[in-house]
Structure formats: C-alpha cells, structure tokens
Amino acid sequence: MQPSAGQDLPHTRTRPVHWIATAAALAAIVGGSALLQPAGAVATSKAGASAPSRTAEPLPRGGPDPEKxxxxxxxxxxxxxxxxxxxxxxxxxxxxxxxxxxxxxxxFGTPPNGIYVLAHPSSGKGAPRIVETFLDPKEGMNVSAFAVRGRTVSATLLGYSSEDVPRCCPDQQRRVEWRWRKGKFRLSALPVAESV
Known part of the structure; x- marks a missing residue:
C-alpha cells in the first residue's frame, strides 16, 4: 500500500538526532577544508579584496646571535x-x-669568564634574552674545552686554590656538564681531574 500525498514514510521523518549528526558532519567538513588549504591561500572579503592567510611565525633556524x-x-x-x-x-x-x-x-691578563644561555626574544625582535646563567664571572673561573652537543653543554672550568695563585695560571680544573631535565638545567660534575 502506498501512502497518500502528505503522509510521511517512517524512514523520512526527521528527528533532532538527524539534525545534530548533519551539523557535526558539516562542521567536520568545513573545519577540515580550512586546515587543508594550500600554504599560499588567501582569504577574500565580500568586496573582493584579498588578505594573506594568517600562519604561525616560522621558528628561527639557528640560535640567537651572541654578539647582540x-x-x-x-x-x-x-x-x-x-x-x-x-x-x-x-x-x-x-x-x-x-x-x-x-x-x-x-x-693582557686572564679575566674571568661567564657562561650564559640565550633564547630568541619573545616578540621575535630585539636582543636575545638571557634565560640561564651557568657561570657568573664573579666566581673568578675561566673556561676551556667548551662544547654544545645535542642537549648537553660541557666545559672544563679552571680555578684557583687560593688567592696566592697568580691569576694567569689556574691550578685547579673540573669538567662539568649541563643538561635539560624535568624543566630545568641540571649541573653534573665529571670525575675529578688532576691539578694542573
């Protein structure tokens, strides 16, 4: 038996769940198309003017310039x-x-060294930021055998056993490493070396 005009078939009646499913599907399609636009895509307004798409700032390629x-x-x-x-x-x-x-x-002479970790400026412009001090010059040490490998910074720190030792000629040394662990830099001393 066929329904007369104006009667609904059971499978053609819309329910709230149908509208919710349709809205979710449309949102997924629109959201997906926004994410999958080509890199050079531009948005246009009703007046037809085009504006460059807003993309995230590219990450700087190298570390900050230490001279700045x-x-x-x-x-x-x-x-x-x-x-x-x-x-x-x-x-x-x-x-x-x-x-x-x-x-x-x-x-002339051997002024003490400082070791500083620099990050790019927050705004992307300006001088690099000092985010960590590994060695303050006030500690009166010098640095040799310095290297950055992966996430490890290593150095040999040269120091003086007393005020009587000439500042030109450190008589103590210690190899150290700094590594990023659990949200901060951790200092570890390597086995004690002989005095120089």
Whole structure:
C-alpha cells in the first residue's frame, strides 16, 4: 500500500538526532577544508579584496646571535667579548638556544669568564634574552674545552686554590656538564681531574 500525498514514510521523518549528526558532519567538513588549504591561500572579503592567510611565525633556524645580547657583566670602560659559543635545542621546544662564553675584553691578563644561555626574544625582535646563567664571572673561573652537543653543554672550568695563585695560571680544573631535565638545567660534575 502506498501512502497518500502528505503522509510521511517512517524512514523520512526527521528527528533532532538527524539534525545534530548533519551539523557535526558539516562542521567536520568545513573545519577540515580550512586546515587543508594550500600554504599560499588567501582569504577574500565580500568586496573582493584579498588578505594573506594568517600562519604561525616560522621558528628561527639557528640560535640567537651572541654578539647582540646584553650580558650582566661589568667591564667598566671595556666591552664584553664573546670568546666561544654554540647552539642547539637544549630544552626540546623546537627553538635553538645559544650558549655563550664571555669575558671582559682585556689587552693582557686572564679575566674571568661567564657562561650564559640565550633564547630568541619573545616578540621575535630585539636582543636575545638571557634565560640561564651557568657561570657568573664573579666566581673568578675561566673556561676551556667548551662544547654544545645535542642537549648537553660541557666545559672544563679552571680555578684557583687560593688567592696566592697568580691569576694567569689556574691550578685547579673540573669538567662539568649541563643538561635539560624535568624543566630545568641540571649541573653534573665529571670525575675529578688532576691539578694542573
């Protein structure tokens, strides 16, 4: 028996669940098409003017330039000198940091070193930010055998056993490493070396 005009078949009646399923399917299609646009796609307004698509800022390729940082080192009339540096993604966030070994520029003598971790500026412009101090020059040490490999920073720290030891000739050394673990840099000392 066929239904007369104006009668609904049971499978053609719409229910709220049908509308919800249809809305969800449309939302998935529209959302998916927005995500799958080509990289150079542009949006157009009703007036036909085109505007570039908004994409995330690309991550900087290398670490920050250590020569552009403002180090917390008082050198009086002299300038801060970057003597060594290395870059790597130390904290695994997809952006490379730079570790810089600095000292006051001096014509003679051996001024103490500082070791600083630099990150790109938050706004993308301006000087690199100092996010960690591994070695403060006030500790009176010098650095040798410095390297950045993967997420590890290693160095040999040279120091003095007493105030009587000439500042040109450190008589103690210690190899150390800094690694990013559980949200912060951790310092570990390697086996004690003989005095120099």
């Amino acid at each position: 940082a403002d180090y917390p080192v008082d050198c009086g009339p002299e300038k801060v000198q970057v003597v060594r540096h290395g870059s790597g993604d130390l904290d695994g966030d997809g952006r490379a940091e730079t570790v810089a070994v600095v000292r006051c520029k001096a014509g």
